[in-house]
Amino acid sequence: MGKDKEIQPAPGLGASFEKTPRATLQLSTKAQVWGHQSEASWEPTGEKWQAIGGREQVLQQLGSRCAFCGLATQGLQVHSRDDRHLRVDLDNLAAADALCHGWHHLGELAAGDGYLVYLPGLSPQDINHLQRTLLIALSSDDAELREDARALMAWLVTHRDYVMRGWGTYEPAPFAQAIARLNQVEGDPREEVFAGLAVVFHPELMREDTRKWSRELQAHHPLSQWKQVYHAVMHSPA
Numbered sequence: 179m180g181k182d183k184e185i186q187p188a189p190g191l192g193a194s195f196e197k198t199p200r201a202t203l204q205l206s207t208k209a210q211v212w213g214h215q216s217e218a219s220w221e222p223t224g225e226k227w228q229a230i231g232g233r234e235q236v237l238q239q240l241g242s243r244c245a246f247c248g249l250a251t252q253g254l255q256v257h258s259r260d261d262r263h264l265r266v267d268l269d270n271l272a273a274a275d276a277l278c279h280g281w282h283h284l285g286e287l288a289a290g291d292g293y294l295v296y297l298p299g300l301s302p303q304d305i306n307h308l309q310r311t312l313l314i315a316l317s318s319d320d321a322e323l324r325e326d327a328r329a330l331m332a333w334l335v336t337h338r339d340y341v342m343r344g345w346g347t348y349e350p351a352p353f354a355q356a357i358a359r360l361n362q363v364e365g366d367p368r369e370e371v372f373a374g375l376a377v378v379f380h381p382e383l384m385r386e387d388t389r390k391w392s393r394e395l396q397a398h399h400p401l402s403q404w405k406q407v408y409h410a411v412m413h414s415p416a
């Protein structure tokens with residue numbers, strides 16, 4: 179059979195499956211700077227930011243989407259990829275939304291600010307998309323929508339019980355301490371050690387960001403349609 183008889187795939191076939199590779203989202207905590215007691219000295223000075231063009235300009239350069247979950251929002255934050263905030267150079271910086279960024283700052287969460295939950299069936303990115311949707315719904319004016327969101331949020335939080343059974347705690351602080359110790363271990367065992375773990379944040383902690391997301395999302399997806407979507411999903415026969 180001649181080569182000209184071969185069936186050639188149409189150009190562009192599969193283009194809709196293309197995805198921008200995203201950074202892996204895993205639990206982390208801000209690196210301490212040895213010999214510096216105060217946390218302020220773990221942060222770069224204004225001059226250090228100015229040397230690479232200023233903090234706000236850097237954030238613009240990092241793009242309009244979260245490097246971890248792909249969310250497009252005006253409310254992105256500057257994240258230090260290796261958790262060393264003093265290393266201010268573009269290779270080490272990424273834009274992250276408040277939820278994905280929060281996963282990297284476990285040491286700064288007080289008791290009750292968030293819980294570690296065990297949800298092995300969901301990707302960390304999907305957990306954050308779900309949690310964001312629930313936060314927006316919880317802050318809506320629609321009582322029925324808030325009730326649905328509260329029930330789903332409660333379901334998410336029940337998964338902290340598995341963490342309590344396996345680790346003896348679901349508070350973020352002890353995990354931050356464990357991560358600081360693991361950082362001194364050769365290689366990075368975190369992905370294996372913490373597989374299936376996720377952070378669910380207290381809605382109050384994300385209030386400002388929720389307001390922003392809510393405004394941005396409502397411009398595209400009016401909340402009045404969400405109820406139908408929620409009921410279609412929850413009561414689907416499949």
Ligand SMILES: [Zn+2]
Nearest residue numbers: 244247275278
């Ligand atoms: Zn994100």
